[in-house]
Amino acid sequence: MNRLPRRLIAALAIGPVAALVVFYAWPFGTLLAEAVTGQALSETLRRSQTWDVVWFTLWQAVVSTIVTICVGLLPAYVVARFEFRGRSVLIGLLTATFVLPTVVMGAAFLALLPDSLDRTVWAVIGAHVAFNLAVVVRVVGALWEHLPTDMEHAAATLGASRWRVFTQISLPLIRPAITAAATIVFLFTFTSFGVIRILAAPGTRTIEVEVWRRATQLGDIGGAAVLALLQLAVLAVALVWSTLAQRRHSRALALRPEAVRRRARSRGERAFVAVAAGGAALVALVPLSALVVRSFSTPSGWSTSAWTQLGRTEVRPGIRVGVDPVDAIANSLSTMAWATLFAVVIGGVASLAITAAQRHGRLIDGGLMLPLGTSAVTIGLGMLITFDAPPADWRASWWLVPVGHALVAVPFVVRTCVGVLRSVDPEMTAAAATLGAAPVRAWRSTVVPYLWRPLGVGAALAAAISLGEFGATSFLSRSGGETLPIAIEQLLGRTGTTLQAQGYVLATLLAVTTVVLVIVVEQLQAGRRVEP
Amino acid sequence: MTVVVVTLAACASDGSDSGSGTTDEVAVGDPPAVAPTDSTDPADTADPSGDTITLVVYDSFPEADTSLNDALASFTEQTGIGVDILVAGDTGTMLSKASLTAGNPEGDVMWGIDNTLVSRAIADGVFEPHVATGITDGSIPVPEEFTALTPNGEATPVDYGDVCVNYDIGWFAERDLDPPSTLADLIDPAYAGMLVVQNPATSSPGLAFLLATIHEYGLEGWQDYWRALGENGVEVVEGWTEAYYERFSWAGGGPTPMVVSYGSSPPAEVIFADPPRDDAPTGVVEDTCFRQVEFAGVLRGTDSPEAARLLVDFLIGDEFQREVPLNLFVYPSNPAVTLPQEFVDFAVIPDQPRTLDPAVIDANRSTWIDEWTELVLG
Numbered sequence: 001m002n003r004l005p006r007r008l009i010a011a012l013a014i015g016p017v018a019a020l021v022v023f024y025a026w027p028f029g030t031l032l033a034e035a036v037t038g039q040a041l042s043e044t045l046r047r048s049q050t051w052d053v054v055w056f057t058l059w060q061a062v063v064s065t066i067v068t069i070c071v072g073l074l075p076a077y078v079v080a081r082f083e084f085r086g087r088s089v090l091i092g093l094l095t096a097t098f099v100l101p102t103v104v105m106g107a108a109f110l111a112l113l114p115d116s117l118d119r120t121v122w123a124v125i126g127a128h129v130a131f132n133l134a135v136v137v138r139v140v141g142a143l144w145e146h147l148p149t150d151m152e153h154a155a156a157t158l159g160a161s162r163w164r165v166f167t168q169i170s171l172p173l174i175r176p177a178i179t180a181a182a183t184i185v186f187l188f189t190f191t192s193f194g195v196i197r198i199l200a201a202p203g204t205r206t207i208e209v210e211v212w213r214r215a216t217q218l219g220d221i222g223g224a225a226v227l228a229l230l231q232l233a234v235l236a237v238a239l240v241w242s243t244l245a246q247r248r249h250s251r252a253l254a255l256r257p258e259a260v261r262r263r264a265r266s267r268g269e270r271a272f273v274a275v276a277a278g279g280a281a282l283v284a285l286v287p288l289s290a291l292v293v294r295s296f297s298t299p300s301g302w303s304t305s306a307w308t309q310l311g312r313t314e315v316r317p318g319i320r321v322g323v324d325p326v327d328a329i330a331n332s333l334s335t336m337a338w339a340t341l342f343a344v345v346i347g348g349v350a351s352l353a354i355t356a357a358q359r360h361g362r363l364i365d366g367g368l369m370l371p372l373g374t375s376a377v378t379i380g381l382g383m384l385i386t387f388d389a390p391p392a393d394w395r396a397s398w399w400l401v402p403v404g405h406a407l408v409a410v411p412f413v414v415r416t417c418v419g420v421l422r423s424v425d426p427e428m429t430a431a432a433a434t435l436g437a438a439p440v441r442a443w444r445s446t447v448v449p450y451l452w453r454p455l456g457v458g459a460a461l462a463a464a465i466s467l468g469e470f471g472a473t474s475f476l477s478r479s480g481g482e483t484l485p486i487a488i489e490q491l492l493g494r495t496g497t498t499l500q501a502q503g504y505v506l507a508t509l510l511a512v513t514t515v516v517l518v519i520v521v522e523q524l525q526a527g528r529r530v531e532p
Numbered sequence: 533m534t535v536v537v538v539t540l541a542a543c544a545s546d547g548s549d550s551g552s553g554t555t556d557e558v559a560v561g562d563p564p565a566v567a568p569t570d571s572t573d574p575a576d577t578a579d580p581s582g583d584t585i586t587l588v589v590y591d592s593f594p595e596a597d598t599s600l601n602d603a604l605a606s607f608t609e610q611t612g613i614g615v616d617i618l619v620a621g622d623t624g625t626m627l628s629k630a631s632l633t634a635g636n637p638e639g640d641v642m643w644g645i646d647n648t649l650v651s652r653a654i655a656d657g658v659f660e661p662h663v664a665t666g667i668t669d670g671s672i673p674v675p676e677e678f679t680a681l682t683p684n685g686e687a688t689p690v691d692y693g694d695v696c697v698n699y700d701i702g703w704f705a706e707r708d709l710d711p712p713s714t715l716a717d718l719i720d721p722a723y724a725g726m727l728v729v730q731n732p733a734t735s736s737p738g739l740a741f742l743l744a745t746i747h748e749y750g751l752e753g754w755q756d757y758w759r760a761l762g763e764n765g766v767e768v769v770e771g772w773t774e775a776y777y778e779r780f781s782w783a784g785g786g787p788t789p790m791v792v793s794y795g796s797s798p799p800a801e802v803i804f805a806d807p808p809r810d811d812a813p814t815g816v817v818e819d820t821c822f823r824q825v826e827f828a829g830v831l832r833g834t835d836s837p838e839a840a841r842l843l844v845d846f847l848i849g850d851e852f853q854r855e856v857p858l859n860l861f862v863y864p865s866n867p868a869v870t871l872p873q874e875f876v877d878f879a880v881i882p883d884q885p886r887t888l889d890p891a892v893i894d895a896n897r898s899t900w901i902d903e904w905t906e907l908v909l910g
Contacts, residue, residue: 049906202731202768203909217624217733218898219631219656321773322591322619384632395636479588479620479629479638494774 004356004443013357013364016350016410020367022392023407027382028374031225034385040222044230050210054230057206060121061190064128068185069178071129072136075280079137080144082273083261090277091137092522096515097284098134101468102194103485104514105131107492107507108287109199111294119201127195130283132185137280139184143177144170145259175249183242187235191375194470197489207231208377212474215381225385228378235373288511295504299497306501313491313499321494322479325502328487329509332467335402335483339466342406344459347413348451354414355421356443365414372411376471379407384475401476401483405466412465413458420454421447457524464517467510484510580839581612586639587843588630588831590623590736591773593643593860600859603852611846613839622771623649623736630831631656637831640840643690643847647681647825648739651894654686659829662841664688664848666866672848674865678825681890687829690847693862694795694821694885695740697727698814700782703789712790714819715748718761725765728779728788731909733901735771736824741792742904743893744822747886751896758907768908782814795821796861799878803858816880823885826862 035041044050075094079087097105109127110118117123147170155165171178193208205213207227215224264270296302311326350368354361371379383404387394394400424447432442470485477486484506491503587604594600595617604615618639620626627649630642634657645653653659663685666672678689697718699711712718718727730738746754767788769775776793779786782801798812805813828847830840846852853864857875864871 047902049902049910052906052910201909202770203905213733216628216632218901219628219652220898322621388636393636395633475632478633479618493770494778 004439008440009353009356012349012353013360016346016353016368017364019346019407020370023383023403024371024374024379026392027379027386030386031228031378031382034222035225035229038222040220040226044223044226050227050230053205053207053210053227054234056204057190057208057231058234060125060128060206061186061192064125064132064189065182065185067125068129068132069136069182071283072133072181073140073178074276075133076137076140076144078273078276080141080259081261082269083263084273084277086277086281090281091134092519093281093284094134094137096518097288098131099464099518100131100514101470101485101510102131102192103198103470103488104291104468104507104511105287106195106198107488107504108291108511109195110492111504112287112290119199119204121200121204123199124192124195124204127199127287128185128189128192130287131195132188133280133283135184135188136178136181139181140174140177143174143255145261146255146257147173148256149260172249176246179242179245179249183238186238190235190238191231191377193375193377193474194485194489197470197474198492207234208375208471211377211381212471215384216475221381221385224381228375228381231375232378235375291504291511292508295501295508297497298501306498306505310502310505313502321490321499323482323487323490325487325491325506327480328482328484328506331481332484332510335405336463336466338399338402339405339409340459340462342402343409343413343462343466344455346406347410347458347462348417348455350410351414351417351421351451351454352447354418355447365418368414369411371407376408376469377474379404380472380475383472396478398481401473401481402466404472404476405469406462408469408472409458409462409465412461413455416454416457416461417451420450424450453524457521460517460520460524464514464521467513467517580836580842583836583839584614584616585641585834585836585839585843586616586618588618588620588626588637588639588642590626590644591619591621591771593617593619595619598855598859600852600855603855606851607843607846611839611842613836613842615843622730622734622773624732624734624739625771627653627658628734630658634658635833637833640831640834640836641828641843641847642831643828644736644826645687645829646736646740646827647823647890648743648893648897649736650682650687650827651890652897653829654682654684655894657832659686660832660834660837660840661685662688662830662844665841665845666848672866672868674848675867678865681825682827687827688844688848689825689865690828690853691856691860691862691865692823692825694880694882695737695744695792695824696795696821696880696882697741697817698780698791698793698797699817700780700789701813701815703781711815712817714817715745715757717817718766718790718820719757719764721764723764723790725767726788727761727764727790727792728767728769728775728786729792730772730775731768731770732904735775737772737792737794739897739901740822740824741820742900743888744820744886746900747822747888755903755907758904762908766908790817792820794861795880795882796857796863796875798880799872799874800858800861802874802878803872812878818880818882821880821882821885823887824862825865 075090079091105127109123109130113123113126151169152165155169160168190206191208192206193212196204196206196209207230211224211227211231214220214227264273295306296304298305311324313321313324350364354365357364383400384395386392387400428446429442432446433439437445468485469483470489473483473486477483482490488503488506488510491499491506494500608614620629620638623644623646626642627645629638630653642658645658661684663679664672667674667679667688674689678692681689697712701711704711709722712720712723717723729741732739732742745757749757767779769779772793775791776783776797778784779788780791780793781787781789795816798814798816801813802809802811828844830837830844834840848866850866850869853866853869856862856864858872863879863881
């Protein structure tokens, strides 16, 4: 295939591998050592509080997952089987909701719910459901629209009710997709951090929040490390179970290559589609609208004051809240720029190495995916305790936060690039070589031109991830260096209406920017089959 | 360098002798201090003038526009050392950040870690030992009970006060209700839903109030007291600024007529009253008072240790200490400073403030906070 000189491949691989080892593997090892040495392990496991937190984390994740699946199946079915106006808009809307930063979603529900429901676990579950609806609609919908309909028709002809057709025929067939979607939703809700920090009462804590609290508020690094590993263990069990379940329930289906959707026929069907699609759209739109509305609401009625006087955080003359909204915007933008640069360079180079190195490429690929499977808080905590002493005394370095963000973003850059690179026709390189081009030149002229578009997609994704990153930043950001999510959490944690309104302003700005970046991604991807 | 220190120490002792009106004197005294700036002697690398250092403070410390900030500006004039203020949140939050960044500090000098937390700061290696020169050379007679709290000289006691439950006098008068007079009264259903406290994990007055209850009810009894407080509808917020300026009915226009604040909060209300008034609108429940001593110290890992030490020396001096009461509403630890009249009239200094042995606090703090969290927030 792309026969690059072995030494060049090694040179390409060494950067990303070194970054992975230094910024991921090493902190992870430090965390592990911190957890198993000393008394932290036995102390933490013996504390009844630990198990309360684990139990809460588990049950809220299970309930969130079940409710999300139940609520999501209807729109998934409608989107999979029916053609209607606004169908792609609905999918886009749900997807945009899914990629919103967690603090924005938390803020949106805080804005939406009446005070009596704020700070309750039901608010948290509601936010989790709205957040993850897209997972069900997209994952289950993708399988559903390719399912053959003849069995359903046959059952219906034989007199089975719709409900019976669904439970007896469709449900067993889509079960692997439901398991897959449930796994994803479970992973997200089990490690929920931003939503809980914003929306839940101070005593309501997932393991992720408890790791942060123990480390940053109580100074119990050992206990935090133990909890982080405990969380990882539960996640590993969930993943293994899910893989086995998907394997067990998967059956050979004669999937239709093309999705066949039809328009709603009867009036009843039209109403059904309208209700399901409209309901899903509302779930996505209403919280976000509440965000905007609250940014204009002040004790003295509607006003743009929070927007025009953004940055006025005085509670008394001379006394300010320790966070400046305007600085936070600037901090977020520069962090985003650097994180994107780091992610694109590391991810781009890694993608070239992965596709060129073939078998070893898999290893690099898998390694770079690891940060995705590790919770943000675990990454932040690991970096915090590792880069605090010589030879890696980097806590005060401006680039540490962007590097943390890049670590989470690199997998996305790699995924988009590797896919495109693998699809480059190897014969083109061969042809170029036959025509006399040196291997590097042949490779450069046939492979590299395909790289720009996926790099653009990767850059937009990295930018969105960096803007919204909250978990790792909670550990790494320093006073005066607060990014938008940190500032939003602090402002919304206050009871003063003026400060809260400014928090909603920042959340609105963050939401809009993220949605714009997602649209950029979709546009770039839509055009990806066009020749470079 | 020595010149600067000596000059400053001299200024400080001058000030403490002659009380107010020494500002000009201090300014006059500065030329010799600034003189080394012009020195091009390459050996004089420690010369701090021209440095800008960062003073890390809690969120009720004014960032600008007050006489406290003017005093800091005068420090810059005298030494050539610029001072930036970095607000790091409530004291508990500020200490947590400092602990996590020990050796890689967010600033050079920290103001405001108190006796309930200073042992943790010391254990975590937050400070680089330095006691203000005015104390070590005896020119500023800070009481020994304060300096004894940091026996190895890790930090300098800069102010003290008492954390007490404050109440809105008018609110209670309107309802014809007597304000509580003891800790035990607070769990009386007659006062249900009337108290806002701070989370002891993030706030130092919150922790001080928890310690007051432990002092009263003991290691075995405080949990029951807090359970009862919880049932009586106590509200918990993260920090003092939020509790006082956003929830308290008098200062924040909030719904809650009692708040954990300071024994010196009532004079603040007189001084800031608009229109002016000559009686305090808020009162203090003396039985709830817990003694708090605040420290300033050089942060370990600072890039400008010399400038940082000079600032700590300045913070204990008369010129700065004089501004402490009316800006931070605590008592200056420099006993030579004359207190403003409003302070003398309205601040409450209990005869027997509650206090706990720092070693006991240190050994139990995280367990107590954990249990408290479980009990009240869980």
